[in-house]
Amino acid sequence: MTNLTIALDAMGGDNAPLSVLEGADLILATYPNVSFLIYGNEDILLPMLNKLSRLKKSSKIIHTDKVIAADEKPSSALRKGKDSSMSLAIEAVKEKRAAAVVSAGNTGALMVTAKLALRTLPDIHRPAIAGLMPTIKNKVVMLDLGANAECTAENLFQFAIMGDAFAKVILDIETPSIGLLNIGSEDVKGNDIVRLASTMLRECQYPLNFIGYIEGNDIAEGTCDVVVCDGFSGNIALKTIEGTAKFCKEVMRSAYNSSIIAKIGYLLSSCAIKKATQKLDHRNYNGAMFLGLNGIVVKSHGSADALGFANAIKIAVELAAHDINERIIKELESSQKLAAE
Amino acid sequence: MTNLTIALDAMGGDNAPLSVLEGADLILATYPNVSFLIYGNEDILLPMLNKLSRLKKSSKIIHTDKVIAADEKPSSALRKGKDSSMSLAIEAVKEKRAAAVVSAGNTGALMVTAKLALRTLPDIHRPAIAGLMPTIKNKVVMLDLGANAECTAENLFQFAIMGDAFAKVILDIETPSIGLLNIGSEDVKGNDIVRLASTMLRECQYPLNFIGYIEGNDIAEGTCDVVVCDGFSGNIALKTIEGTAKFCKEVMRSAYNSSIIAKIGYLLSSCAIKKATQKLDHRNYNGAMFLGLNGIVVKSHGSADALGFANAIKIAVELAAHDINERIIKELESSQKLAAE
Numbered sequence: 001m002t003n004l005t006i007a008l009d010a011m012g013g014d015n016a017p018l019s020v021l022e023g024a025d026l027i028l029a030t031y032p033n034v035s036f037l038i039y040g041n042e043d044i045l046l047p048m049l050n051k052l053s054r055l056k057k058s059s060k061i062i063h064t065d066k067v068i069a070a071d072e073k074p075s076s077a078l079r080k081g082k083d084s085s086m087s088l089a090i091e092a093v094k095e096k097r098a099a100a101v102v103s104a105g106n107t108g109a110l111m112v113t114a115k116l117a118l119r120t121l122p123d124i125h126r127p128a129i130a131g132l133m134p135t136i137k138n139k140v141v142m143l144d145l146g147a148n149a150e151c152t153a154e155n156l157f158q159f160a161i162m163g164d165a166f167a168k169v170i171l172d173i174e175t176p177s178i179g180l181l182n183i184g185s186e187d188v189k190g191n192d193i194v195r196l197a198s199t200m201l202r203e204c205q206y207p208l209n210f211i212g213y214i215e216g217n218d219i220a221e222g223t224c225d226v227v228v229c230d231g232f233s234g235n236i237a238l239k240t241i242e243g244t245a246k247f248c249k250e251v252m253r254s255a256y257n258s259s260i261i262a263k264i265g266y267l268l269s270s271c272a273i274k275k276a277t278q279k280l281d282h283r284n285y286n287g288a289m290f291l292g293l294n295g296i297v298v299k300s301h302g303s304a305d306a307l308g309f310a311n312a313i314k315i316a317v318e319l320a321a322h323d324i325n326e327r328i329i330k331e332l333e334s335s336q337k338l339a340a341e
Numbered sequence: 342m343t344n345l346t347i348a349l350d351a352m353g354g355d356n357a358p359l360s361v362l363e364g365a366d367l368i369l370a371t372y373p374n375v376s377f378l379i380y381g382n383e384d385i386l387l388p389m390l391n392k393l394s395r396l397k398k399s400s401k402i403i404h405t406d407k408v409i410a411a412d413e414k415p416s417s418a419l420r421k422g423k424d425s426s427m428s429l430a431i432e433a434v435k436e437k438r439a440a441a442v443v444s445a446g447n448t449g450a451l452m453v454t455a456k457l458a459l460r461t462l463p464d465i466h467r468p469a470i471a472g473l474m475p476t477i478k479n480k481v482v483m484l485d486l487g488a489n490a491e492c493t494a495e496n497l498f499q500f501a502i503m504g505d506a507f508a509k510v511i512l513d514i515e516t517p518s519i520g521l522l523n524i525g526s527e528d529v530k531g532n533d534i535v536r537l538a539s540t541m542l543r544e545c546q547y548p549l550n551f552i553g554y555i556e557g558n559d560i561a562e563g564t565c566d567v568v569v570c571d572g573f574s575g576n577i578a579l580k581t582i583e584g585t586a587k588f589c590k591e592v593m594r595s596a597y598n599s600s601i602i603a604k605i606g607y608l609l610s611s612c613a614i615k616k617a618t619q620k621l622d623h624r625n626y627n628g629a630m631f632l633g634l635n636g637i638v639v640k641s642h643g644s645a646d647a648l649g650f651a652n653a654i655k656i657a658v659e660l661a662a663h664d665i666n667e668r669i670i671k672e673l674e675s676s677q678k679l680a681a682e
Contacts, residue, residue: 136588146524149532183487183576188414191490191573216580220588232532233577235524236570239557240581247477247561248589255610255617262613269597269606276596 003033007089007098010040011067012105014303023309025055039085068109077109090117093295099320100296118295127292132285137222141167146235153196162291163226165327179214179224205338287312344374348430348439351381352408353446355644364650366396380426409450418450431458434636440661441637459636468633469500473626478563482508487576494537503632504567506668520555520565546679628653
């Protein structure tokens, strides 16, 4: 892999800046050619960085004492956030000093600031948030996870193109299967927007592996590699998965705590359970990309620890190394050219 | 409880008619004052009924050899289904010979046929499918689960009124808390429809216990007693819950099967696990009501066994005994009267 520079918003997130610095240090073990531009308060960052010698050699701190608060409204972040750690890190991508930016800060502020600074890719109407999720089979890419509460059929079509390119890079699948989230598998189901998007995807001459409608249960069953949906149902599905998984965990916990015999049973099987649930560790799924912007912007969960943040950096590095945006532009151009012929 | 007659579509569902007859027989243990009008093929039903002496005494078979197939399109069901077991059972409710109808048949056909025969309640614009779900706390009522892929704010407002009445009867809660499903808790989140519905619910003078927006994770966390949503996101959330629960089960199964020690651990804790997961048994949640029609129509899951179907009958009996539709009409009238004042 060639040398890559990643810009980090060191001040965003519940565990920042330590989780950010430790995450960056961790990732250098896998990607020694990566270097970092770290945006944040030097007085806080330097003592931490001095303890991470590997990272210190591969990074540079750019001082700012302005931080976007987690509860700041996107509009206010835009107004007063020009010199914030988040804004400066995005600016580094805009000015090509960094190949990607990673932030665990305020999602709304990050989206609005990045959209304004970087603009959307040519012909892309709306950016979407794409994330990874575990399934019974392999990981699945899902988008949009909440950037667009309302979508047109054209938006959904473009999400499919972007999700296809994302899955090729991150899941390393040659022809990812793409499903359109709906409330039934028959042609007549759903609303006009979903039906029109389905027609567009079916008739698209660019070789997308579109498998048609999928339903909510298909997400966790791993029926396809890419789930395409509007940001309203996508966000609801994402959070419903989180809530249900928490519920299942709680049911098991209460079962194990209900008797001494059950507790002993748990102790015996705990090693196997931990191993099986390890692949569900949310830290391995951390890092959602704002797809469709003229630059790579990866959002880490606000509560990410070092391992989680390292995974978000990994996503950014892989997307940058494989020129995700070039791929999206080419796929979209091909689909348009073929449609025009 | 006074005497009640329930109409049964004996021929709908994967395990019909045996599951229907056995389910009806089961429920008589709890509700001895209930009697049944059983619609279906007498040649098949009679030999089965002869083995269920309790049910035989409290029921009457009305013969028809017409059945709506599980994969029949609603439009074709309407055209040729006039004398089908489903249609005749609905007709019994229309003509007040039965207090409610229960069917495990084709959902689309049941909705279309029931809507045409029974019409909606006064001032109710659209019927909704309401169902029960387990949560970390108590059961939750959720609607719409898929009848309306698109909804207006007024629709959502009426779903809240109907869900409130439903929860009062079925969950026996005096002032059920009502949440509106959205993609964030802040006022600005979501789309215009959800925001307007929220304003209508907040400003409603009828004493609804509206708690504001909830998110996908709140469903399983039991944050409120009634989840109000459009049929698109509701159906996706419902099926996402099913898929995620299946996924969690699969992860545990593979863990227990991964080593002999883990298997022994499972055997020791299996009794506690079974007890804890029993309250999640989908059969205890079977029976979704088509709320807002001029008659009580309960849809059983197509794959329900006798116990599942019995639960759907139980829902129908309780709703009929507590005059659910009278309650809905009164609640809606009160909210309108108060709004006009």
